[in-house]
Amino acid sequence: MTNFSIQAAEATQRMRKLFAATPLQRNDHLSNVYGADIWLKREDLSPVRSYKLRGAYNAMGKQVDKEVFICASAGNHAQGVAFVCKHLRKKGVIFMPVTTPQQKIGKTRLFGGEWVEFRLVGDYFDDTLRASQAYCEEVGGHFLSPFDDQDVIEGQATVTYEMLEQLGRAPDILILPVGGGGLSSSARRLLTERAPETEIFYVEPEGGKSLAAAVAAGEPKTITKVDNFVDGAAVARIGQHTFAALRGIDADHVLAIPEDRICTTILEMLNVEGVVLEPAGALALDALKDLKDEIKGKTVVCVSSGGNFDFERLPEVKERAQRYAGVKKYFILRLPQRPGALKDFLGLLGPDDDISRFEYLKKSARNFGTVLLGIETPAPENFTSLSERLEAVGMSIRDITGDEAMIDLII
Template sequence: MTEFQNNARQAEAAMRAVFEPTPLQRNDHLSDRYGAEILLKREDLSPVRSYKLRGAFNAMRKALAARSEITQFVCASAGNHAQGVAFMCRHFGVKGVIFMPVTTPQQKIGKTEKFGGDAVSIRLTGDYFDDTLQAAQAYCTKVGGHFLSPFDDEDVIEGQASVAVEIEAQLGGMPDHLILPVGGGGLSAGVRSYMGDSVNLTLIEPAGGACLAAALAAGEPVRLRHVDNFADGAAVAQIGKRTFARLADLDPAQARVIDEDRLCTTMLEMLNIEGIVLEPAGALAVDALKDMGDVIQGKTVVCVTSGGNFDFERLPEVKERAQRYSGVKKYFILRMPQRPGALRDFLEILGPEDDIARFEYLKKSARNFGSVLIGIETMRPENFVHILRKLDDAGFDYRDITRDEVLAEFLI
């Protein structure tokens, strides 16, 4: 047994005084679909609905053991890390100051306050996370506090490795294949360091934050120029230096990238069929199964569902993105003739499985034609073949803007 494995087991054992192991559950729906033994490691069922309290616990436990005079911990986070730190501040009876961007949703602020109670204070600073992080680090230096990194810290990495310790104990050994999300790399670095090469490992990133893939290509951590924060639990601009050091020798094929719109289809599927609420990052490992049928068939596969902190106010957006990805919803700019009966002619093109989800005049002042933004939902993607053919036959001038990022951002 390596020193890291021993430390990870000690961290996992110490956690039992705070919370129970998260379940490792066989999922019949996914197992039947992929012809494999699919088990979900339900980190979304932890006390803070993510694995982040593991790293926070271990880093705070070891810091307090080394410096008993520490009275204040400081972190910067807009989500799961903040909640994990808040929970552990109350557990250890220490003060925590948590910096969050001004743009943080009130739901996340409220949950952080609930978990921390009187032990934590929250400071809203900066519109973007980098500004928040700088403010937190400057404050920490000023007051002599202890800064808690969300991922790029050896004690955090060691704490996140407790996920692997539990999987091994619950399964009675190692799985054939392990799939887990990667953001800053704390979870993936810890799990890989514990399991070594005994398990086939696949790490999944959102397309809008593929910092591991960029680092593997460059041979070192690099900062992404743009990050899509939809999968905010894994959308990181730059992987940590310490975490990448533990992942640098990965085969690039082990790091896969998932489209955020496709991810929405998995979130809805798990909610509607299984009753499992997953945040976007928490659904990454499950969504990856769609690309791995031949690789995992007949194998024992563990997917880590890393978080379930999902604000249901985002559900309409998730449904919208899933429908567009699945091809059952499209948006068009249609030139509508300004004459009696033109709208009726258009409506007659639609079939019994088609519905108008949006209808908005963009330009009414034209004398002969008016521009209309129209959204159409249907039950099957192939129905659009018939709709478009009928539009062409009727002589309607239209433009499909469903995948036009610029127009969709302003109009949809």
């Protein structure tokens, strides 16, 4: 084995002191849908329900002389660090934004117990990060980057190393989610040495295309606007060390997935397979839709990178999935202000159309009232026939489903 392969092998052996290898499972449902041999590397089944535990353990294990470990995170990285602090019996100080939900704080505290201290600083993550780094310098601790650290990258390589061992061969295609690049850079380095024939696809959320920006520029670039819905992969700037390993990849192998479409995959895996995935954990699986022609008849591994899904988000996920599928829409309806107008409107609905929202927004006009209308229906084409029926009787209706500003205000 070459150098990085040896490092990954040794890191994989170290992981066994902390947890068993996560399963590599063939998924019959996805295999049947896409006509391929599709396997899932189930990082959502690690002790902290994400692969971030690996990088934290590898990096902290190499710095056991340090008295205190510090990180800034409100998600999977914090949970991984907390878990390792308890295992190594080392103090950890985890900085989180003030806006972090109590559910995330409580879960991280559960993993770290008495070994972890929490500091809530700043409304935005950049403020939190600066505070954590200043504190680290002040106390002489060891700062744990979530991705841009060579020891963290080496730890994340154990995902790919285990996958190769479990499959017994290299897959034709490996599909990876990308945030800061720790997982993807480690996979590329290892497969370049062990299985250069394996094709790798890198998947980002549409609202966080930091890898695509870096590939286009030839160096890491900060993107100005990030959609944080896919919070485990929504990163404004890919890491310097991670991009060094990703430089030169084919831009056509970097895919961007709409956030609303990811929601359809989260629901599909939950309802059909009983698999709970967070948005970042569903990225690689969702990309199969874009690669259906490419993967047919091939052996494909998708990394399901995390399952830390807060079920309080389920209504939002369902809402976004329905809007993406075209079976839920929002309209502004001008309804005549006369007796029987509402009854007339209801009579125009199809037998399967369901009103999910009906709210007067304005009642000052003498002849017409403005109504916010939400409708669910089993088939997208039902909306076309509904609009035609409304227009035929002179009821003015405007589709606002795609108006982001309006949707943000009313939903």
